[in-house]
Each structure stands twice: as structure tokens, then as C-alpha cells.
Amino acid sequence: MADPCIVAIANQKGGVGKTTTAINLGAALAELGQSVLLIDLDPQGNASTGVGVDPKDRTPSSYDLLSGETTVAEATRPTSIERLSIVPANSDLSSADIDLSARSSRTQLLKQAVREARANVVLIDCPPALGLLTLNAMVAAESVLVPLQAEFYALEGLSQLLLTVRQVRQAANPDLRIEGVLLTMSDSRNNLAVQVEADARQTLGDLVFKTVIPRNVRVSESPSFGRPVIHYDPSSKGSTAYRAVAKEFVARRKALKRQAKHG
Numbered sequence: 001m002a003d004p005c006i007v008a009i010a011n012q013k014g015g016v017g018k019t020t021t022a023i024n025l026g027a028a029l030a031e032l033g034q035s036v037l038l039i040d041l042d043p044q045g046n047a048s049t050g051v052g053v054d055p056k057d058r059t060p061s062s063y064d065l066l067s068g069e070t071t072v073a074e075a076t077r078p079t080s081i082e083r084l085s086i087v088p089a090n091s092d093l094s095s096a097d098i099d100l101s102a103r104s105s106r107t108q109l110l111k112q113a114v115r116e117a118r119a120n121v122v123l124i125d126c127p128p129a130l131g132l133l134t135l136n137a138m139v140a141a142e143s144v145l146v147p148l149q150a151e152f153y154a155l156e157g158l159s160q161l162l163l164t165v166r167q168v169r170q171a172a173n174p175d176l177r178i179e180g181v182l183l184t185m186s187d188s189r190n191n192l193a194v195q196v197e198a199d200a201r202q203t204l205g206d207l208v209f210k211t212v213i214p215r216n217v218r219v220s221e222s223p224s225f226g227r228p229v230i231h232y233d234p235s236s237k238g239s240t241a242y243r244a245v246a247k248e249f250v251a252r253r254k255a256l257k258r259q260a261k262h263g
């Protein structure tokens with residue numbers, strides 16, 4: 001199997017749809033035939049819950065992976081979804097910033113650990129902070145996908161995030177790309193959301209995914225059943241949108257490869 005494409009799903013703002021995107025983009029890519037590994041890098045463990053990993057079955061965890069106690073193969077569990085597996089997180093991860101900060105290679109830990117991942121796509125669900133965990137994800141990744149909730153402060157937060165991406169490029173990962181900005185939980189009846197979307201498209205152009213994820217109650221219900229929404233309610237608006245994002249993701253990557261080939 002060729003090297004996986006590794007994507008960090010990051011935004012330091014909380015509750016913008018990172019985990020929902022990791023789970024549902026992952027499930028939709030799996031449906032398209034790709035083997036997908038989710039890495040839950042958030043001490044809250046929401047991605048692990050969202051794909052039905054029992055809290056008692058979260059060791060070895062992503063913390064053990066970072067600290068070098070386990071291999072990615074040992075830490076990976078299958079889920080009930082074909083071709084979708086996960087390295088779960090448990091609360092050990094909440095002290096990772098402190099525990100791992102003394103290591104000289106502290107931002108390279110995940111990169112070293114995922115080198116042997118056997119998947120087409122690795123999606124890393126980051127916590128809502130730009131600390132050591134998110135840095136590890138950005139150093140390991142080839143790109144960063146940024147879920148953005150269309151609201152007043154969204155674009156301000158984005159400049160901070162883009163600054164961090166530039167710093168990571170300079171320090172450790174010169175080829176790190178922005179995979180794209182995905183507008184989430186959109187409500188087309190909300191004028192402010194419409195304005196923020198227009199601003200985002202004007203400032204960021206093609207970086208913004210054409211697909212917009214609508215606010216949809218089925219999306220918010222599905223984690224409590226331990227299933228991605230595309231399995232919980234396959235015909236819901238949220239499912240349709242996440243399937244469209246997956247197709248766009250694949251098409252954009254094909255276009256990039258073509259560009260790279262033809263110079």
C-alpha cells in the first residue's frame with residue numbers, strides 16, 4: 001500500500017465541527033472504497049465515542065502511540081463501518097502537553113508513529129487548541145482541513161490558525177498544505193452566516209470547499225448512537241453534504257496530482 005495521505009482536522013475554536021467532519025468525511029471516504037484510519041487526538045474522546053468505541057476499550061490509545069508505548073498497528077481498532085478504523089483517545093491525553101514537553105522531538109512524535117499506518121487516508125481529529133497535540137498533527141500531516149462555523153469571529157480565529165500553519169512550515173514541515181476550509185453548521189436563513197460565507201469565499205477563494213455542511217439535527221443525534229450520520233440516517237441533508245465533501249476531497253486531490261505530474 002502506498003503511503004497514506006495524512007490530514008489534520010484542526011481549528012483552535014471549540015465546537016466548530018472538527019470531530020463531526022473527521023467521522024463523517026472518514027465514513028464517506030470509506031464508502032467510496034478508501035481505507036480510512038481516524039486518529040482521535042482529543043482528550044475528550046468524541047471521535048472514539050462517535051464511532052462506537054466503548055470507553056473500556058480505549059487502551060492502547062493515541063497517548064500510548066505518542067509516547068512510543070505502542071505501534072499504530074496495535075493501537076488501531078476496527079469500527080462497525082467497513083474500511084474505517086480508529087486509534088481511540090482516552091483521558092491520558094489530557095496530560096500529554098506536560099508529559100511529553102520535555103522530549104527533544106516532542107513535535108515529531110506522531111509523525112514517527114504514523115509512518116507505518118496501513119490506510120489510504122489518515123484523518124487526525126485535533127483538540128480545540130493550538131498546543132502540542134495539534135502541532136504533532138500538523139507536523140505529521142501533509143495538509144490541514146479547517147472546519148469553519150460561519151459566525152462573527154470565525155475569520156479572526158482563522159488568521160491565528162493560518163499563522164500557526166506558516167510557523168509549522170518554517171520549523172518542521174515545509175510542504176504542509178491547507179487542504180481546504182469547510183463551512184459547517186450553516187443556516188441559510190441566517191444573514192450573518194451568509195455574509196461570513198461570502199467573506200470567506202472572497203478572501204480564501206478556491207480554498208473553501210464548494211460543499212457547505214448544513215445545520216441538521218440528524219448530524220447531532222448520530223454520535224449518541226455511536227454511528228456516523230451517513231449510516232444513522234443515510235438520506236439526511238447532513239449525510240448528502242458529507243458524501244459531497246468526500247467526492248470533492250477526492251477530486252481535489254486528483255487535480256493536485258495531475259498538476260504535480262505536469263509541472
Ligand SMILES: Nc1ncnc2c1ncn2[C@@H]1O[C@H](COP(=O)(O)OP(=O)(O)OP(=O)(O)O)[C@@H](O)[C@H]1O
Binds near residue numbers: 014
Ligand atoms: N452539521 C451539523 N448540524 C447539527 N449539529 C452539528 C453539525 N455539526 C456538528 N454538530 C454538533 O455540534 C457540536 C460540535 O460539533 P463537533 O463536536 O464536531 O465540534 P468540534 O470542533 O469537534 O468540537 P471540540 O472543539 O469540542 O472538539 C456537536 O454537538 C455536534 O453534534
Ligand SMILES: [Mg+2]
Binds near residue numbers: 019042126
Ligand atoms: Mg472535537
